[in-house]
Amino acid sequence: DSTPFTVDIAVPFKGHHIEPPPQVAETSPKELMSFFRDMSRMRRMEIAADQLYKSKLIRGFCHLYDGQEAVCIGMEAALTQQDNIITAYRDHCTYLGRGGTLPEVFSELMGRKDGCTLGKGGSMHFYKKENGFYGGHGIVGAQVPLGAGLAFAQKYEKVKAATFALYGDGAANQGQLFESLNIAALWDLPAVYVCENNHYGMGTAEWRAAKSPEYYKRGDYVPGLKVDGMDALAVKQAVKFAKDHAITKGPIMLEMDTYRYHGHSMSDPGSTYRTRDEISGVRQERDPIERIRKLILLKEIATVADLKNIEKEVKKEVEDAVAKAKESPQPDPSALFSNVYVKGYGSRAFGCDRKHSSAVLP
Amino acid sequence: DSTPFTVDIAVPFKGHHIEPPPQVAETSPKELMSFFRDMSRMRRMEIAADQLYKSKLIRGFCHLYDGQEAVCIGMEAALTQQDNIITAYRDHCTYLGRGGTLPEVFSELMGRKDGCTLGKGGSMHFYKKENGFYGGHGIVGAQVPLGAGLAFAQKYEKVKAATFALYGDGAANQGQLFESLNIAALWDLPAVYVCENNHYGMGTAEWRAAKSPEYYKRGDYVPGLKVDGMDALAVKQAVKFAKDHAITKGPIMLEMDTYRYHGHSMSDPGSTYRTRDEISGVRQERDPIERIRKLILLKEIATVADLKNIEKEVKKEVEDAVAKAKESPQPDPSALFSNVYVKGYGSRAFGCDRKHSSAVLP
Amino acid sequence: MQMNVRDALNSALDEEMTADSKVYLMGEEVGEYQGAYKVSKGLLQKFGPERVLDTPITEAGFTGIGVGSAFYGLKPIVEFMTFNFAMQAIDHIINSAAKTNYMSAGQISVPIVFRGPNGAAAGVAAQHSQCFAAWYGSCPGLKVLTPYSAEDARGLMKAAIRDPDPVVFLENELLYGESFPVSAEVLDPSFVLPIGKAKIERVGSDVTVTAFSKMVGYALKAAELLEKDGINVEVINLRSIRPLDRETINQSVRKTNRLVTVEEGWPQHGIGAEICMSVVEESFEYLDAPVERITGADVPMPYAANLERMAVPQIEDIVRAVKRACYRSASGK
Amino acid sequence: MQMNVRDALNSALDEEMTADSKVYLMGEEVGEYQGAYKVSKGLLQKFGPERVLDTPITEAGFTGIGVGSAFYGLKPIVEFMTFNFAMQAIDHIINSAAKTNYMSAGQISVPIVFRGPNGAAAGVAAQHSQCFAAWYGSCPGLKVLTPYSAEDARGLMKAAIRDPDPVVFLENELLYGESFPVSAEVLDPSFVLPIGKAKIERVGSDVTVTAFSKMVGYALKAAELLEKDGINVEVINLRSIRPLDRETINQSVRKTNRLVTVEEGWPQHGIGAEICMSVVEESFEYLDAPVERITGADVPMPYAANLERMAVPQIEDIVRAVKRACYRSASGK
Numbered sequence A, B: 001d002s003t004p005f006t007v008d009i010a011v012p013f014k015g016h017h018i019e020p021p022p023q024v025a026e027t028s029p030k031e032l033m034s035f036f037r038d039m040s041r042m043r044r045m046e047i048a049a050d051q052l053y054k055s056k057l058i059r060g061f062c063h064l065y066d067g068q069e070a071v072c073i074g075m076e077a078a079l080t081q082q083d084n085i086i087t088a089y090r091d092h093c094t095y096l097g098r099g100g101t102l103p104e105v106f107s108e109l110m111g112r113k114d115g116c117t118l119g120k121g122g123s124m125h126f127y128k129k130e131n132g133f134y135g136g137h138g139i140v141g142a143q144v145p146l147g148a149g150l151a152f153a154q155k156y157e158k159v160k161a162a163t164f165a166l167y168g169d170g171a172a173n174q175g176q177l178f179e180s181l182n183i184a185a186l187w188d189l190p191a192v193y194v195c196e197n198n199h200y201g202m203g204t205a206e207w208r209a210a211k212s213p214e215y216y217k218r219g220d221y222v223p224g225l226k227v228d229g230m231d232a233l234a235v236k237q238a239v240k241f242a243k244d245h246a247i248t249k250g251p252i253m254l255e256m257d258t259y260r261y262h263g264h265s266m267s268d269p270g271s272t273y274r275t276r277d278e279i280s281g282v283r284q285e286r287d288p289i290e291r292i293r294k295l296i297l298l299k300e301i302a303t304v305a306d307l308k309n310i311e312k313e314v315k316k317e318v319e320d321a322v323a324k325a326k327e328s329p330q331p332d333p334s335a336l337f338s339n340v341y342v343k344g345y346g347s348r349a350f351g352c353d354r355k356h357s358s359a360v361l362p
Numbered sequence C, D: 001m002q003m004n005v006r007d008a009l010n011s012a013l014d015e016e017m018t019a020d021s022k023v024y025l026m027g028e029e030v031g032e033y034q035g036a037y038k039v040s041k042g043l044l045q046k047f048g049p050e051r052v053l054d055t056p057i058t059e060a061g062f063t064g065i066g067v068g069s070a071f072y073g074l075k076p077i078v079e080f081m082t083f084n085f086a087m088q089a090i091d092h093i094i095n096s097a098a099k100t101n102y103m104s105a106g107q108i109s110v111p112i113v114f115r116g117p118n119g120a121a122a123g124v125a126a127q128h129s130q131c132f133a134a135w136y137g138s139c140p141g142l143k144v145l146t147p148y149s150a151e152d153a154r155g156l157m158k159a160a161i162r163d164p165d166p167v168v169f170l171e172n173e174l175l176y177g178e179s180f181p182v183s184a185e186v187l188d189p190s191f192v193l194p195i196g197k198a199k200i201e202r203v204g205s206d207v208t209v210t211a212f213s214k215m216v217g218y219a220l221k222a223a224e225l226l227e228k229d230g231i232n233v234e235v236i237n238l239r240s241i242r243p244l245d246r247e248t249i250n251q252s253v254r255k256t257n258r259l260v261t262v263e264e265g266w267p268q269h270g271i272g273a274e275i276c277m278s279v280v281e282e283s284f285e286y287l288d289a290p291v292e293r294i295t296g297a298d299v300p301m302p303y304a305a306n307l308e309r310m311a312v313p314q315i316e317d318i319v320r321a322v323k324r325a326c327y328r329s330a331s332g333k
């Protein structure tokens, strides 16, 4: 049922140098059901990743997105795949939102051949270029000018679409963000700077890292909007507004007020720099999935049992994907030397012992 | 005669998140006479450098400060040498202001032994640490966090003084400026960010490089003040105010509205991206030396002839210094290997042909 | 016909921008000012402000933008006023450009050229004189080109722009005004040089001298002087630091049995060291004398003319090293 | 007694901060979080927030601040969460820190330590695995230290903090938890190691193996295995990449006549190349076999465990290379 209806957005938008959009979002039963399903799938996926990490099937860094799902889901609801998205290392759900599949995610996390980058990139480096997802970046802040560059290319190619560059509250202090924003503003690039403010950069609370943690104002001369990032419909409305602004007038900044339930990455218990009460408070009062569940029930779009069923279904999906991924083989050893270049001109790439292992790059 | 009197400051200060200081400066006949003499000396020095460059006695880059003298002079009038100054490559006059001498300047410019860095640094790298001058930096923007670091050290050592970090309108867009300002604000560092807005970064007019060329506002959440940088007394008053603010409350930004008469450096005629009318207009209406000359005459502190005499004297000083510098020998070849380290532990530094030239570093 | 390096670069940019509308140029002063060193002269007038973009002095920002646009499929040419300033943006050159094709398993290629003057100019002191050939040359995912002549400049620039991978293109300010003879073939818009291939600038039999950029000219002059002493020098213009043409170098050394490497950069972990290692690895038994290296002095660049002269390789340094390599007999080993 | 590298570093920081009030520590998560890898554990509690400063994630900004404060005379220790992130600040490390004492003719010295984990950890892929030893090691004005054991970590860290020049101190995440025997002398607060001196970790007669950081352990294990094959390996722990202890290396090679270099970084213009060149320059006639090098594979670091294993040197690589170096007879040259 895709009959549209409107929902009031509870938390008021706050504008900086701009009139905020109406405090109301259009949606439909169908959309709300897909929000519920997609966010539940993401939540399950991240929990499964946590378990795989603990059983040592995932190595290295692994940054989970649970708690922040509404940002991804709401954003996708307002965008097309002509629009670009680029983000940092906390990228599993963004990948899913852009059309990636669970088995690709789990295979990649376990470094297998069927992963989204054949096991070469790992958790932090997911991409889906054909659907406008440009990664998956490990260096804090770097994705932001890269995003402005994607917006530059859209404008250069006269594509009427925008690029959404996502970064954290910690990254929000990075100089390259300000450098690229100035250029984006000078050149009227269709770039949307999206600060996912989950209130901590690793173990550092926002106010300890930023003199001014009002991130939607940090563009100074660039307009900004503060959004309840736990409310997928608020995000959808804000992103629609921002996309339009970006295409017609140039860059704009969104601050998404959100929260990560997990620690920063797997080595961080996530409980030394914040209280358990704080976490459970957010879970109880602001959880993005629960909000949609409530709305669905309120509007009598589905029953409690229907929703439980969906949760069971996605749980199964995730389990199946994990099982499938576990079957995926490790990448072929020859992958060590592939993709160093697009064009290798027959030069030679060397292994650790060059007299023992090397390859000619085509 | 050091009897104090007050002078109204013609161009109103503009404040950002701060109440500007009173529109009046205290001075004295003695101070005005020293302003006149010091600025005239600087002007002469830069013109002499221009000539030495043209006769190929100065090599490489050479950035002249004529037109901007009031910033340096006004600043020195409000500071002590416990306060630190750090600037970019346009540093000859800053060095003089901090107690350097003309022969040291010219010797350095010609790469001679009696230069302020024995000929090793050249035009862009003057220092006078004992008087609180920390260079002389060639990388646009880099001096700004370095200046914040000097301020950090003052605070750490509980010295009640401030650091003035000078940068151009072009540099004002550098990300490291915003990064360090955030830290300076978080840590309440006694740092004053001084944008010398001469309206061009090389051949680029301010508005082509900055979406918001209101540099005194670019600190966003940090207060700022716009100052007529062609008026030494306005500068003095603003710097006094800023120093006090920095020591008691933390960082503040000053925008000095100023102008460079010469091209960016010696290879730039300085006339392709701005009109000759613009330059001569500034010379006629805003010249920092002429302003002080008028004030001296108005207040009958000295006669036209007295001032002409001073100009003759400084001309002679400059000529003598040039002559003296020309006598200075090139640095000793052994200087090639000195100062690579403070402590070399007896390691060996190599020349271009290591079997022919090398040195043990003590 | 004669052509200077500046015009060679300018014509290459012009032709490739004409040939492919995805190619664009950005950097400080590349447009209205016509380039700090006038390499981009006339391009703004010809291609307009959409394709020739003046940037603020914010290397990290505009380099990131360039790389991002290459992710999308554009072919940016990012000019650094000099490569010293690229240090502010080196994270994007390495982490965002060089590694992305690999990390994405080929999904996102990065067809971008980073160009500008590299190494020492004249009298610009320590912060403006660094050679970055060895640093960039160490990074898989990058290609690093170092033209010497007008032919190199044209052929390698055109190759770099057409190449689908990130290319670091290291020019030399002191060569911009230098003129070289160029053939009709070199002037043809279809002219291009292969990436990863060195050029034997001078055939010789007694000793191999490798050099790149400005030092190729010095090596050739040294070879002329040495000719008078009866030493017949083979001069290899490396052209490409990465991929390094190990084959040409080793073949030459197998013929001459002696090797002198020349570079302007600092010695430690330099190009000379790599070439020596490569020859020891592949042609050890052919070496009749220790490899000699001539490099920039192992100090920050001083300003004073006499010190500066001591800090950058001179022709006499090359001559001396070649003589050492040659007068040492195989048995003296 | 046993001590792990983390505690060795922690105790060195603690002692030097106790001894000199000008020493302070800054970086991301060094304070309240106790260090991303807990190297700075307890220091905030002991020395207070004036001397242990948590910074925002803005490497260029805080590194510049650190260097500026060193100009003034403080002795900052700047922690990079890993050295990969120091690329954002490398302009300050090179242009502001390394070159200033020279440019100012000794007027402004820069007593600063840049420290943090360098090179590959486990499973962190291309952007988090780069080794910067060769880059920093190429720059005059810097000192570059690479501890292996707890003794190294303590002695070199204390030396670095006391040193009046900028020191790049490259740790290894995978070594933090590794324990080593330490003597009472090493535990004494007065203990310090000399900068610029390598350590012969194992005396041998047949072949010299040079290594640094984690690879010293691998080289020692390879030496044990090779012992069984009757090959007596001398293992040199470089400790200092710059100044490089050419004397110790050359002396060893003059004794063993064979050399294998080991490093985790990329090969081109690497530590191995420099060491090879140094031995060719100074001890060519002593070499009985080509120098062999074991390095990180010449690719960005892949994530998958099997590929990653192929991309970082393994003990078997060292064993194989040593055998090649030894079984090749002098006459076969």
Ligand SMILES: Cc1ncc(C[n+]2csc(CCOP(=O)(O)OP(=O)(O)O)c2C)c(N)n1
Pocket: A090, A138, A139, A140, A141, A167, A168, A169, A170, A171, A172, A198, A200, A201, A202, A264, D028, D057, D059, D081, D085, D088
């Ligand atoms: C330049 C750089 N410095 C440090 C790091 C290490 N690091 C990775 S994530 C992170 C915290 C980032 O916090 P935030 O931007 O708020 O994003 P979040 O993790 O909360 O999504 C840090 C310090 C890095 N990857 N890159």
Ligand SMILES: Cc1ncc(C[n+]2csc(CCOP(=O)(O)OP(=O)(O)O)c2C)c(N)n1
Pocket: B090, B138, B139, B140, B141, B167, B168, B169, B170, B171, B172, B198, B200, B201, B202, B264, C028, C057, C059, C081, C085, C088
């Ligand atoms: C990082 C960096 N990029 C580029 C340059 C080259 N450059 C030197 S000065 C300059 C212009 C700076 O203009 P501005 O900051 O306004 O200072 P002004 O010269 O006007 O005093 C440029 C582009 C540099 N030195 N450093």
Ligand SMILES: [Mg+2]
Pocket: A168, A169, A170, A196, A197, A198, A199, A200, A201, A202
């Ligand atoms: Mg965060």
Ligand SMILES: [Mg+2]
Pocket: B168, B169, B170, B196, B197, B198, B199, B200, B201, B202
């Ligand atoms: Mg300016």
